[in-house]
Amino acid sequence: MSMDVTFLGTGSAYPSPCRGASAVVFRTEGECWLFDCGEGTQTQFMKSPLKAGRITKIFITHLHGDHLFGLPGFLCTVSLQCGSTAVKQHVEIYGPVGLRDFVFRSLEISHSQLAFPYVVHELIPSKDQCPVEEFKDFSRSGIDNEMASEVEGRTICEDPEDGSYMLFENEQFTVKAIKLFHRIPSFGFVIREKERPGKLDVKKLKDFGIQPGPLCGKLKLGATVTLENGQTVHPSDVLGDPIPGRKVCILGDCSGICSVGSAKLCQEADILIHEATLDDTQMDKAKEHGHSTPKMAAEFANLCRAHKLILTHFSQRYKPPGMVSEGDEDVLVLKKQAENYLLSQDVILAEDFLTITIPIKKQN
Amino acid sequence: MSMDVTFLGTGSAYPSPCRGASAVVFRTEGECWLFDCGEGTQTQFMKSPLKAGRITKIFITHLHGDHLFGLPGFLCTVSLQCGSTAVKQHVEIYGPVGLRDFVFRSLEISHSQLAFPYVVHELIPSKDQCPVEEFKDFSRSGIDNEMASEVEGRTICEDPEDGSYMLFENEQFTVKAIKLFHRIPSFGFVIREKERPGKLDVKKLKDFGIQPGPLCGKLKLGATVTLENGQTVHPSDVLGDPIPGRKVCILGDCSGICSVGSAKLCQEADILIHEATLDDTQMDKAKEHGHSTPKMAAEFANLCRAHKLILTHFSQRYKPPGMVSEGDEDVLVLKKQAENYLLSQDVILAEDFLTITIPIKKQN
Ligand SMILES: [Zn+2]
Ligand SMILES: [Zn+2]
Ligand SMILES: [Zn+2]
Ligand SMILES: [Zn+2]
Numbered sequence: 001m002s003m004d005v006t007f008l009g010t011g012s013a014y015p016s017p018c019r020g021a022s023a024v025v026f027r028t029e030g031e032c033w034l035f036d037c038g039e040g041t042q043t044q045f046m047k048s049p050l051k052a053g054r055i056t057k058i059f060i061t062h063l064h065g066d067h068l069f070g071l072p073g074f075l076c077t078v079s080l081q082c083g084s085t086a087v088k089q090h091v092e093i094y095g096p097v098g099l100r101d102f103v104f105r106s107l108e109i110s111h112s113q114l115a116f117p118y119v120v121h122e123l124i125p126s127k128d129q130c131p132v133e134e135f136k137d138f139s140r141s142g143i144d145n146e147m148a149s150e151v152e153g154r155t156i157c158e159d160p161e162d163g164s165y166m167l168f169e170n171e172q173f174t175v176k177a178i179k180l181f182h183r184i185p186s187f188g189f190v191i192r193e194k195e196r197p198g199k200l201d202v203k204k205l206k207d208f209g210i211q212p213g214p215l216c217g218k219l220k221l222g223a224t225v226t227l228e229n230g231q232t233v234h235p236s237d238v239l240g241d242p243i244p245g246r247k248v249c250i251l252g253d254c255s256g257i258c259s260v261g262s263a264k265l266c267q268e269a270d271i272l273i274h275e276a277t278l279d280d281t282q283m284d285k286a287k288e289h290g291h292s293t294p295k296m297a298a299e300f301a302n303l304c305r306a307h308k309l310i311l312t313h314f315s316q317r318y319k320p321p322g323m324v325s326e327g328d329e330d331v332l333v334l335k336k337q338a339e340n341y342l343l344s345q346d347v348i349l350a351e352d353f354l355t356i357t358i359p360i361k362k363q364n
Numbered sequence: 365m366s367m368d369v370t371f372l373g374t375g376s377a378y379p380s381p382c383r384g385a386s387a388v389v390f391r392t393e394g395e396c397w398l399f400d401c402g403e404g405t406q407t408q409f410m411k412s413p414l415k416a417g418r419i420t421k422i423f424i425t426h427l428h429g430d431h432l433f434g435l436p437g438f439l440c441t442v443s444l445q446c447g448s449t450a451v452k453q454h455v456e457i458y459g460p461v462g463l464r465d466f467v468f469r470s471l472e473i474s475h476s477q478l479a480f481p482y483v484v485h486e487l488i489p490s491k492d493q494c495p496v497e498e499f500k501d502f503s504r505s506g507i508d509n510e511m512a513s514e515v516e517g518r519t520i521c522e523d524p525e526d527g528s529y530m531l532f533e534n535e536q537f538t539v540k541a542i543k544l545f546h547r548i549p550s551f552g553f554v555i556r557e558k559e560r561p562g563k564l565d566v567k568k569l570k571d572f573g574i575q576p577g578p579l580c581g582k583l584k585l586g587a588t589v590t591l592e593n594g595q596t597v598h599p600s601d602v603l604g605d606p607i608p609g610r611k612v613c614i615l616g617d618c619s620g621i622c623s624v625g626s627a628k629l630c631q632e633a634d635i636l637i638h639e640a641t642l643d644d645t646q647m648d649k650a651k652e653h654g655h656s657t658p659k660m661a662a663e664f665a666n667l668c669r670a671h672k673l674i675l676t677h678f679s680q681r682y683k684p685p686g687m688v689s690e691g692d693e694d695v696l697v698l699k700k701q702a703e704n705y706l707l708s709q710d711v712i713l714a715e716d717f718l719t720i721t722i723p724i725k726k727q728n
Contacts, residue, residue, distance in 0.1 A: 014441040015407050021437075039437040040404050043379050065474040069437040073385075073403040076429050077378040102473045109466045110429040111498065111548050134475065184475045 003028040003193070003246060005271065006355040008044035010312045012253075012277045012291075013066050015040040018323050020352050021066040022313060024250055024273065025050055026191060031173075033057040034074075035189060035250045041070035042077045048353050052078050053088065059167075059175075060095030061252025062186035063102070068095075072106035079114040088116035094167050094177070096185055097122040098138030100153055121154040123165050123177055125185030128258050130290070134184055162261035164190075178262035180254035182290035188251035190265045197222060198240030205238050244361045246270045249306070253277070253313060255287045255296070263304045270358050272306035273350070275313035279329075280337045294338035294347075302343050311338060312350035320351050367392040367557070367610060369635065370719040372408035374676045376617075376641045376655075377430055379404040382687050384716050385430040386677060388614055388637065389414055390555065392536075397421040398438075399553060399614045405434035406441045412717050416442050417452065423531075423539075424459030425616020426550035427466075432459075436470035443478040452480035458531050458541070460549055461486040462502030464517055485518045487529050487541055489549030492622050494654070498548055526625035528554075542626035544618035546654035552615035554629045561586060562604030569602050608725045610634045613670070617641070617677060619651045619660070627668045634722050636670035637714070639677035643693075644701045658702035658711075666707050675702060676714035684715050 004027050009020025021038020032054040034041075045052040052074065061067055075091070082088040093103065100120035107114065127135050156165050158179070165177035165187070173193055180186040200220055208227065210216065218225050219235050226232050249269040257263060266272060277291035286293050294311060301309040311334055318331035331349055338347040348356065368391050373384025385402020396418040398405075409416040416438065425431055439455070446452040457467065464484035471478065491499050520529050522543070529541035529551070537557055544550040564580055572591065574580065582589050583599050590596050613633040621627060630636060641655035650657050656664075658675060665673040675698055682695035695713055702711040712720065 013444060014437065015404075017407060017411050039434065040379075040407055043381060043404055047381050063473050063475065065437055065440050065470075065476060068474060069433070069470070070403065073378065073429055073433045080377060098473050102469065105466065105469060106429075106433070108500075109427050109462050109502065110432060111427065111500065112429060136472075136475065138473065 001029050001196075001360065003248075003358040004355050005248065005250075005273070005310075005358070006048065006050060007312060007350040007352060008041055008048060008050075009036075009038050010314060010350045010352055011066075012275075012313045012315050014316070015066070016316045018319055019314065019316060020044045021070065022061075023070070024312075025055075026248060026250070028172075028193075031056065033059065035059045036061055036067040036252070037071040037074050038066045039069040039073075042074045044352065045074075053082050056089045056091060058091060058093045058095075059189050059250075060093070060099055061180075061188070061250075062182060062184055063096055063098055064184065064253065067252065068099075068102070071103060072110065072112070075103070075107070075114055075118065076110070076112045079112070079116060082115055090117040090119065092168075093118060093120045094156075095120070095123065096125050096138075096187065097155070098136075101138070119153045121156055121167070123156045123187060124158070125187075126158060126179065126258075129179050129181055129185035130183055136184075162264065163259040164261060164265055176265060178251075178265055179258035180252055180262075181256045181258055182253045184290075186252040186254050186290075188249060188254070188257075188262070188266070190269075191248040191250070193245030193247070195245050196243045197235070198242050201238055201240050208233055208238065210238070246358050246361060248358060249273065249304075251275065253291060255290045255292055257300070263300070266300075266304035266306065269304060269306040270361070271308050271310060271356065272301050272304065273310045273312060274300060276311040276334050276338070277313055277315050279318075279333055294334045295341050298338045298341035298347070301345055301347075302341070307345055308356075309338065309342065309345055309347045310350050310356065311335070311347065314349075365393050365560075365724065367612075367722040367724075368719050369612065369614075369637070369674075369722070370412065370414060371676060371714040371716060372405055372412060372414075373400075373402050374678060374714045374716055374718075375430075376639075376677045376679050378680070379430070380680045382683055383678065383680060384408045385434065386425075387434070388676075389419075390612060390614070392557075395420065395537075397423065399423045400425055400431040400616070401435040401438050402430045403433040403437075406438045408716065409438075417446050420453045420455060422455060422457045422459075423553050423614075424457070424463055425544075425552070425614075426546060426548055427460055427462055428548065428617065431616065432463075432466070435467060436474070436476070439467070439471070439478055439482065440474070440476045443476070443480065446479055454481040454483065456532075457482060457484045458520075458553075459484070459487065460489050460502075460551065461519070462500075465502065483517045485520055485531065487520045487551060488522070489551075490522060490543065490622075493543050493545055493549035494547055500548075526628065527623040528625060528629055540629060542615075542629055543622035544616055544626075545620045545622055546617045548654075550616040550618050550654075552613060552618070552621075552626070552630070554633075555612040555614070557609035557611070559609050560607045561599070562606050565602055565604050572597055572602065574602070610722050610725060612722060613637065613668075615639065617655060619654045619656055621664070627664070630664075630668035630670065633668060633670040634725070635672050635674060635720065636665050636668065637674045637676060638664060640675040640698050640702070641677055641679050643682075643698055658698045659705050662702045662705035662711070665709055665711075666705070671709055672720075673702065673706065673709055673711045674714050674720065675699070675711065678713075 008023035011019030372387035375383030638661035
């Protein structure tokens with residue numbers, strides 16, 4: 001089952017002609033999810049091979065404008081393009097409390113009526129996610145659920161056991177959020193694919209005398225079957241090893257995580273997407289603004305033994321390769337700095353429109 | 365005194381890589397004003413030679429997203445770029461009631477503190493500006509003035525005499541708004557430059573025996589002076605004819621005006637910027653959505669005897685010249701349609717980044 005992530009915006013603070021504001025698309029068969037929606041995300045979609053209308057879930061890491069201000073326009077344009085007659089799946093939106101109010105009011109003031117239902121599930125941040133003086137409580141200013149959408153959005157609280165937030169689970173995936181420390185409360189999202197049953201072993205089937213047909217289907221789905229000769233066959237008798245699930249971690253702006261539990265949840269991530277707003281020579285400034293440098297990102301990648309680190313959310317001063325003019329800083333510096341601290345993992349610099357595939361894992 | 369308008373977005377409904385969402389910049393010595401601020405306007409500024417930080421006034425024609433959703437990000441980025449230490453003039457924003465609330469809440473939810481003061485002056489629309497069922501009253505949902513900004517914004521009502529709204533007046537300009545009919549209440553803005561005194565006539569000064577110096581300055585400023593020989597000289601004795609003021613009319617989305625007074629205010633406009641979302645073959649559809657076609661724009665230009673008509677706000681289906689692929693429609697069709705109905709005026713198709721100069725008028 002194919003799985004990839006595509007960056008639609010890799011710039012920090014605001015969109016520029018060189019780098020869009022934050023937006024990442026996660027795709028796998030049947031699913032297309034958007035992580036953050038900075039201003040201009042809808043135009044970045046149009047410039048990419050991706051279809052905005054395919055998005056069924058949107059995750060907002062935090063409420064800074066460079067991650068949020070494209071959301072009302074994105075929803076309106078998807079609505080316009082899918083038309084009022086087309087069947088568009090409803091859209092589920094996840095993000096910090098205050099998001100529902102913002103989405104609702106932006107659509108209301110602009111007289112926008114979406115052609116599809118949407119629902120906003122809100123995460124309740126905790127005070128350890130930002131400097132005390134920056135913490136604002138938006139939970140009371142929220143508008144009524146019924147006003148905002150037809151379906152009632154959930155309010156999602158921290159799981160006291162591991163400090164995570166359970167966003168949803170289906171047959172294929174669980175998605176949890178972890179708490180990050182930033183100028184304002186920020187979250188990371190951990191997508192965990194479930195283990196899938198191994199392939200039917202043709203040789204073993206033959207040994208049991210099982211022909212291709214319904215029996216094979218039952219075994220593949222995990223059912224024990226009885227053959228005509230009375231023999232009982234368990235799935236484990238004929239299936240190869242289960243295929244391990246993949247893990248993709250997409251972190252919002254941060255200068256660090258808030259609990260050891262977060263690092264545990266990211267353990268062995270196949271892909272860790274981490275911000276690196278400034279280079280290591282500016283670590284103090286980065287931390288002051290709640291941001292990370294390549295060293296900080298690399299150390300977190302080491303801590304959770306991520307297999308691949310992808311840096312993004314670069315200060316607009318770091319021009320993409322090919323756009324570096326005299327006086328500009330080259331983003332490749334950040335890659336080298338990360339490599340200085342990484343144990344052995346790959347590090348990749350995100351660029352607008354870069355797609356990274358996450359291959360199926362080998363059986364254990 | 366130079367005067368020009370630059371289009372930063374000429375597309376309807378949403379921004380695309382071919383056409384940005386609505387935004388026009390009006391410049392004259394010492395003034396730089398933005399009309400509408402669709403999503404992506406800040407990036408369009410960066411692609412143009414204009415400086416976003418120069419903007420001191422922003423006018424929003426109506427609250428549809430394609431004219432509004434770029435405003436919070438625009439303000440945040442200007443604030444970031446001017447820095448907290450730099451002296452940035454305060455920004456005055458004019459638009460329909462509801463705008464103050466939207467700006468305030470967008471900045472609040474994103475924890476944005478602007479490095480400069482801003483104030484929102486709200487226009488109270490009337491019910492004849494849109495279909496009855498679309499009219500929403502945002503006047504009560506407004507937040508307190510004191511919350512929104514340090515300076516108190518005005519609430520501007522219709523002048524019952526001519527149905528216009530007086531936005532402001534300074535030594536050089538008056539700016540009024542006129543009511544337009546659209547899906548939701550929409551406004552047009554009429555910038556009227558004041559008549560300026562004529563030039564000193566060197567020959568006439570010589571006849572009076574007046575040497576270059578303080579006396580000339582006083583006469584130029586309109587004061588009557590007495591010469592050493594006791595002779596009284598009036599400004600009109602030595603000044604050439606006054607230089608007539610220019611008039612620029614920038615209209616929001618509309619399928620028509622709401623009163624004859626509006627046409628009067630636009631009378632003899634040097635430049636009339638009018639939307640033409642669809643071509644004449646789709647006039648019914650255009651009207652249904654509160655929009656105009658080239659014929660409708662041309663007829664209004666004729667009615668107010670505008671000297672130059674500029675069409676903009678094109679459906680994204682009309683690709684700019686040079687971007688027309690097979691199957692696309694060419695925007696030049698709209699120009700020809702307007703020419704079919706115009707009396708003798710020029711018509712120009714707006715394009716992103718097109719600048720149009722408004723020359724000083726000849727003395728009467
Ligand atoms: Zn950011
Ligand atoms: Zn941030
Ligand atoms: Zn529009
Ligand atoms: Zn409109």
